[in-house]
Amino acid sequence: MDTIVTRPVDKEEAGLIDASRTDPAAFALLYDRYVARIYKYIFHRLGFHQEAEEITSQTFLSALENINSYVYHGNFIGWLITIARNKLADFYRRDHPLKELDDEMSLTITEEPLQLMIAQERKNQLQEMISSLSEEEQELLRLRFVVELSFREIGDLMQKSEAAAKKQFYRIILRMQDQMEVEYD
Amino acid sequence: MTERKPSPQIMNAIQRAMQTPEPSAAFVSQLRSKLHRQKPKPIFREYKMRPVWIAFSALLLVIILSTIFIGPQKVWAALRGLFGYMPGIGLVEDGPDLRLLEKPFEVSRDGITLTIEKAAFDGNRLILVYKAEGLSLAAANSQGEGAPVGGVAAVALPDGEVFTQSEGSLVGWATGYRARLVFTDLPPEIETITLFIHQLETMPEGAAPQDWQIPVTFVRAPEDITVLPVYELPTPTPSIEMNSTTSNLGLNSIRQDGIEFVLDKVIETEIGYRFQGYVSWSDRPEIMYVDAIPSSIRSGETLIAFEIVDHDMPNGEWAEGRTYWAVQTNSKAFSGEVSILFDNIIIHENANVSFPLDLGSSPELGKLLHPNIPLTLNGKSAVLTSAELLPTTDGMMDLYLYFVADPSIESIGFEDDGNNIDEFSAGGGGGGGGSVSLDPPENILSSFRYGRLPVGTRKLTITQVSRFSSRGVSLFWQVPDSAAQVNPAQPQMPSSVCLTDSIWKSLDWDQPIALPDNLSGTLLMEQYLSGQPMPLIYLINLDGSNRREVDYGGWSSLSPDGKKIAYIRSEGPGIVLYNDEKGSAQVIPGTIPEDWNPIWSPDGDWIVFKRGVGGTYYRIHPDGSGLEQIFETSSYLDFSSFDPDGKSIIAQGLTDKGVMVQRVNLEKKKITDLFPTGMAKTVAFPLVAPDGKWVLYRGKDFAVPNFSIKLAGIDGSDIRTIAETPSLNVMLGAWSPDGKWILVTVNTENGDYIFRSVLMNIGDCSVYPITYLSGQVKGWVSTTP
Numbered sequence: 001m002d003t004i005v006t007r008p009v010d011k012e013e014a015g016l017i018d019a020s021r022t023d024p025a026a027f028a029l030l031y032d033r034y035v036a037r038i039y040k041y042i043f044h045r046l047g048f049h050q051e052a053e054e055i056t057s058q059t060f061l062s063a064l065e066n067i068n069s070y071v072y073h074g075n076f077i078g079w080l081i082t083i084a085r086n087k088l089a090d091f092y093r094r095d096h097p098l099k100e101l102d103d104e105m106s107l108t109i110t111e112e113p114l115q116l117m118i119a120q121e122r123k124n125q126l127q128e129m130i131s132s133l134s135e136e137e138q139e140l141l142r143l144r145f146v147v148e149l150s151f152r153e154i155g156d157l158m159q160k161s162e163a164a165a166k167k168q169f170y171r172i173i174l175r176m177q178d179q180m181e182v183e184y185d
Numbered sequence: 186m187t188e189r190k191p192s193p194q195i196m197n198a199i200q201r202a203m204q205t206p207e208p209s210a211a212f213v214s215q216l217r218s219k220l221h222r223q224k225p226k227p228i229f230r231e232y233k234m235r236p237v238w239i240a241f242s243a244l245l246l247v248i249i250l251s252t253i254f255i256g257p258q259k260v261w262a263a264l265r266g267l268f269g270y271m272p273g274i275g276l277v278e279d280g281p282d283l284r285l286l287e288k289p290f291e292v293s294r295d296g297i298t299l300t301i302e303k304a305a306f307d308g309n310r311l312i313l314v315y316k317a318e319g320l321s322l323a324a325a326n327s328q329g330e331g332a333p334v335g336g337v338a339a340v341a342l343p344d345g346e347v348f349t350q351s352e353g354s355l356v357g358w359a360t361g362y363r364a365r366l367v368f369t370d371l372p373p374e375i376e377t378i379t380l381f382i383h384q385l386e387t388m389p390e391g392a393a394p395q396d397w398q399i400p401v402t403f404v405r406a407p408e409d410i411t412v413l414p415v416y417e418l419p420t421p422t423p424s425i426e427m428n429s430t431t432s433n434l435g436l437n438s439i440r441q442d443g444i445e446f447v448l449d450k451v452i453e454t455e456i457g458y459r460f461q462g463y464v465s466w467s468d469r470p471e472i473m474y475v476d477a478i479p480s481s482i483r484s485g486e487t488l489i490a491f492e493i494v495d496h497d498m499p500n501g502e503w504a505e506g507r508t509y510w511a512v513q514t515n516s517k518a519f520s521g522e523v524s525i526l527f528d529n530i531i532i533h534e535n536a537n538v539s540f541p542l543d544l545g546s547s548p549e550l551g552k553l554l555h556p557n558i559p560l561t562l563n564g565k566s567a568v569l570t571s572a573e574l575l576p577t578t579d580g581m582m583d584l585y586l587y588f589v590a591d592p593s594i595e596s597i598g599f600e601d602d603g604n605n606i607d608e609f610s611a612g613g614g615g616g617g618g619g620s621v622s623l624d625p626p627e628n629i630l631s632s633f634r635y636g637r638l639p640v641g642t643r644k645l646t647i648t649q650v651s652r653f654s655s656r657g658v659s660l661f662w663q664v665p666d667s668a669a670q671v672n673p674a675q676p677q678m679p680s681s682v683c684l685t686d687s688i689w690k691s692l693d694w695d696q697p698i699a700l701p702d703n704l705s706g707t708l709l710m711e712q713y714l715s716g717q718p719m720p721l722i723y724l725i726n727l728d729g730s731n732r733r734e735v736d737y738g739g740w741s742s743l744s745p746d747g748k749k750i751a752y753i754r755s756e757g758p759g760i761v762l763y764n765d766e767k768g769s770a771q772v773i774p775g776t777i778p779e780d781w782n783p784i785w786s787p788d789g790d791w792i793v794f795k796r797g798v799g800g801t802y803y804r805i806h807p808d809g810s811g812l813e814q815i816f817e818t819s820s821y822l823d824f825s826s827f828d829p830d831g832k833s834i835i836a837q838g839l840t841d842k843g844v845m846v847q848r849v850n851l852e853k854k855k856i857t858d859l860f861p862t863g864m865a866k867t868v869a870f871p872l873v874a875p876d877g878k879w880v881l882y883r884g885k886d887f888a889v890p891n892f893s894i895k896l897a898g899i900d901g902s903d904i905r906t907i908a909e910t911p912s913l914n915v916m917l918g919a920w921s922p923d924g925k926w927i928l929v930t931v932n933t934e935n936g937d938y939i940f941r942s943v944l945m946n947i948g949d950c951s952v953y954p955i956t957y958l959s960g961q962v963k964g965w966v967s968t969t970p
Contacts (some may be wrong), residue, residue, distance in 0.1 A: 012719050012755035014781070015739040019713065022914040022932050023894075024221050026713065031220055038210035053212045057219070064220055074797075126202035145203045161389075173191040173199065180195060 015078050020067050030076070035060065038080050041147045045088055055091060078156050079091050079151065086152045129176050137172050144169055198383055210508065211600035214583075214634045215649070238287070270452050271411035274305045274312050279412050282308030282373055284403035294394040300361070301380065308373040311340065313366045313401075317385055323683040324392040338366050340378045347381075359823075377402050401680050416451040418662070435522060437462075441654065443469045446527060448660040457514035459494065460525060462660065464521030466532075467506035472941060473649065473945065476531040477658075478510050483526070484519030484664070520664050529594050534926045539602070539924040544584075546640055548574050561960070562650045565591040570627055574638070582638050584644075588629040591652075597631045598649035601639065683950035684894075684908035684915065684943060687932065692954040694941070700728060701946070701953065706922055706967050709743040709750060712940070712960025719755045720960065724765060726968070729957035735763050742783045742792075743964030749807065751783035751792050760794055773800075774809035784824055787831045793824060815851055822856070825870055829877040837862070837869045837882075845873045846882055860901025870948055875924040881907070883917055892916075894929055896947060907947065918942065918962030930961040 013033075019026030038059055043052035062083050063070075070079060130138060136158070143149045143157065155165040227464050269279030277899060283305065290301040291448065296319045303314040339349045352370045364386055382397040405759040406412070418437040426440045445465040452459040460482075466472040482489040491512045512525070540558050551573060558569040567590035588597060633645075706727045711720035724743075735741075738761065741752035750763040752772075759776030760783050763769070773792070780793040780803070793806045793815065800818035805811060821839045826933040828835060833850045838858075846859045846869060862869040862884045871882040877899065884895040884906075893909035894917060908915045908929055918928035927947060930940050942958040945951070 012321045012739070015719055022916060023713070027220060028217055031217060033384055035216070036207055039212075040205040043208075044203065044205045049206075049209070053208065054218075056208065056212075057216050060216060060220055125201055130199070130202065141199065141203060146205050170191060173195060176199065177191050177195040179196075 003159055014060055017067065017070065017076060018153045021065070024064075027067065031060055034077055037147045038084055041081060041142065042084055042088065043079065044142050044146045046091075053080065055084065055087045062087070062143070075153055075156050077147070078153055081143070081147065081157055125180065129179060133172065137168075140165065141172065186275060195277075200610070209600070210634050210636070211598075211648070214632060215598045218632070222958065242475050270415055270454070271305055271410075271412055273304055274314065276415065276452075277305045277312070277412070278309065279415070280308065282306075283406040283412070284376070285406050286409060287327070287402040287404045290399055290401050292397060292399050294867075297385075297394055299382075299385075299397055299399060301399060301401055304401065304403070305406075306371070309369065309371060310497075311368040311378070313340075313368075313380060314363055315366075315380075315399075316363045320385070320388065320393055338383075339381045340368055340371075340373070342375060342419075343377055347752065375403065398836045413453050414753060416453070416662075416665075418449055418451065435663075437660050437662060439658060439660065441656065444472075444475055444477075444530075444532070444654075446658045446660060448662060450527060451662055453517075454513070455954075456867070457516050458523075459511060459513045460662070460765065461511035462507070463507045463509045464527075465507045469506075471495055471534050472506075472532055472553035473535055474509060474533045476529075476533070477508065477527045479512050479525045480528050480657075481526045482512065483522060483524050487519060489514050489516060489519060489523070489788075496716050509830065517664075520666065520784060522661045523662045523664055525662075526657055526659045530654035530658065531651050533649060533651045533652060536563055536647050536650045536853065538562055539644055540569070541642050542569075542572060542645050543642045544572075544574065544639055548638060548640060550576055550638075560647070562594065562647060562654070563596065565650070565652065567591060567594060567629070569599065582635040584633045584635065584639065584643075586631045586633075587627045588631070589626050592627045593652045593655065594629060595651040595653055596649075597629050597647055597651075599631055599633055599645050599647045601633060601635070602644045602646055624886055629953075673932070682906050683945045683947070683952055684910060684929070684931075686910050686913065688912055688952060689913060689943075692943070692952065694954050694956050697952050698958065700944075701951065702925075704921065704926065704944075706965050707743070707747040708928070708958070708962055709741055709964035710958065710960045711739065711741060711963050722750065722752055722963075723960075726888075726956075727965070729955075733765070733768075738781050741963050742786050743784055743966055744807075745787060745789045745966060747966035749784065749789075751794075751807075753781050753783070760792065760805075762792075768889050773805060775805055775812040776809075782824065784827065784834070787827050787829055793827075793834070795824065795854060816849060816854060818856065822847070822849070826849070826873045828873055829875065835859075835871045837871055844869050846880060846897075848899075860897060860904075862895075870916055874920055875922060879924075880918060881920065881927060894927075907945065908943075916961060919965035921965060922967035928955070928962045928965060 013030070016026050016030050020030060035056065039056045042055045042059070043049065046052050046055070051101070059080060063080055091105060130141060134143070140154060141160065143154045144151075149157070151163075151166040152162045154160075154169075157164045158165060160168070215566055251762045268382055269277055269283075269773075271277055271308070278813075285306075286301065286304045292299050298318045300318070301313055301315045303312075305312050337349050338378055339347050341347045348368045348371055350366045366380075366542070378401050380397070380399045381399055382399075383395075384395050385393055417451040421446050425436060425438075438445065439451070440446070443466070445468075447465070448460055448462040450459075450461045452461070459481075464475050464477045466475050478493060479491070482491050491514045494511050494513045512621065538560055540560065542554075542556055542558075544554070554572045556569055556572060560567045560569060566838055567588045569586055570589050571587045573585050575585065584601075586597075586599065588594075590597065704727055708725050708727055710723050711724060712723065713720045719739050720736045722738050723732060724735060724739045725732040735750060736752070736754065738752040738754045741750050743750055746763050750765070752761055752763065753759075757778035759772040759774075759778065760780050761770050762773050775798070779797045784793045785791070786793065786804075790806060791811075792807060793802055793804045796803055796814075800816070800822035801814065802816040802824060804813060804815050810904060822836055823838075824834045824836045826835050828848070829835075833848050836847045836849050836856075838845050838847045838856065840858065840861075847854070848857045848859055848860060850857070859880070869882045869884065871880045873880050880897050880899055880937055882895055882897070883892045884904075885892050892915070894906050894907045894915055895904055897904040907927070910931065916930045916932060918930050920927055925948060927945050928942055929945065930942050932940050940960050942955040944953040944955055
């Protein structure tokens, strides 16, 4: 989509994208920059390593394949996320059941046993709350916490303004905070 | 009232609850290697269609021929679910339900006009194409960079049922803003709908009229409508297994080693054929993936030019264990049997072969170990002959394994089972390269990246083996006799090409050269270095003397007197001006982080630059005075080089004819198309000659996968290919100050990806390797006062 808007340009990124059209080494730098975040986004949606690796591979291969057709609009990771979403949609279309999150998505905690139990209980509670959010709200949290996108980037992807994305994000967090306070009061 | 803020504790708790593991080092390393072997898809041209009556007669004949050759039952099977191809719309189910727009529907509000130009409804899928006129870039940008734009469109049926769009795409403003919307699962009998668009694509809330409602009426498709045939070919189930006696049966599907190769659709376009099909390995669960794309298409002994294109899957035919392929010819000048050959098939299989490798308690970096471990990998033999550890530029460690393997093995992937090194993080330079090289008879190199130095005995597991298929596969299609044989276009290398693959191979890079014609001058160069996100900018004399490094940056532009460089740094905060005489650099006051792509005016008084993404240009004096906006357009536009008079700029823009070389008159604020580049959507970098009469640009010929360097008169006349090197990437460099020579940069793809510069005389085509230049040439000015 060739939308033309004025926004800050990550010139380093724009340079790498242009160089990638002829130089795979330049694409490797883009890959290194984003592979972990894209993988984590996909893993968080799927919950299984093997499938997440497969779709991460498909995402980057597709990005490289289509780099000649890509016109930079200031949000390369947004493009990668869009490709990943399409690959995930293909994956689900193949009648793959929606899998539960992997046990490997566990908390890394160093507390003592009692604190660990409390933390685990809280984690379960929070994961339940997250899974009860609407898909759009879950996506917003995922893009912020897992992919670590800026609110501007989230806004682009979710077709909202930066302010609207930020406002919605904090509304969700406050709602969860209120629920947690009720649970633990 | 004070706005509530979430507590840091809840933020941390949610973040931890959503904590997600990092990808494994092995995966990151292997995917990097795989990407390193891939190439971007070449750009292909759009093509036009021809009237339907020829198509129908061709279709009729193929039905008759097919009935004779393959029997009526298979023909019936082939005809079910028949698709047709409509120009500007795509694949539609070409049956009695096909409906089209009664007429274009147009609605105007507040100076904005929406016109539904094309639509097709095939009884299930509705495709609508509309254009918008009267939108302005200023309105599009009126709410800042983060404003939400566009939205999901919907159609409502007369009974009130609403369907939201399932797909959508927008061709940019430059091409006239055309959006294509797809709606699926509509009931078959519809004659009127209302299209709802809450917010136009690219427009933020309130910047343009909203909540458009456009009633649309359909009529049955007339008989003379342009619907081109799609020959759906029957696939035997199961496909015939290929052996020594079934290698050339004229089939459109065949199995080899349990892998099925299928040609299932042939779409006749106005100028050629689009062949598409798939490769399936669903019966071979040990296979991860099969790389198989056509390597040649022949009609008899004649090679037919083709390009790889996107596979069009209107019914979502995606299936597990398959890869889809599609190719397009730009010729129909052939008849009889067409064969599509796959002769470079790579099968990627899972493997599980473990072995210990003792690296020692204190491994010495760069020291070759010689474990000589014989292995059997999925029935093929390989010997791990040597191994070495080498550091990366960012402090990680690569373990390289060298194998002497069966020649059919293409690559080997391995993991360290105990890779629980917590310092691992993805990063660093591109894979491959470095000091690592194979020493025959070693034929396979594989690597794995660690976060820190691995020590002791490591348990390594080979998890993936890729191998070449032993034999190629051909699929066949019989061209209908009635098909029009038009446009006999085969790719032809112009006789005047100065640089080809063979000329490149003949160049001697070891001997110093004497520069011809007493050529001299100062060159501006950019060189990517490992681990650096932006290239190193440096100046050097044409004879290789007086090299001086400037900075890491990009979009560097050399002043006409060769004494200053305008460029940008990755961290901003504006356009940087480097003074070569003083050896110092400073940010030009008044420029901001959104500024880039600086270009010097011919008199050196101004620097023109782009602000943000799009078509907004400013100029400023090198001392920071006189900042002013000089041009703005809603089109995607890249300024490239000034005309010698300084009043206009040669640029590239996206139009409905692809990438166009354009002239922008800065005084009249007017864009004029000069000529198309042959590329659909990538950069042409047009460079105007010092005399203003010629333009050097990056273009592309059909079926040639790489870009070529072309020279054209400023009006697009006398187009000539200067450099066309299918096995190499060739990039634009610079004109010599006298306009008789050009410097181009060639990016070799032999595993090392180095950049080398070649000097060419555009008059006599003489070519000189400039052995001492590394990186890409960005400018060349005379040093003669």
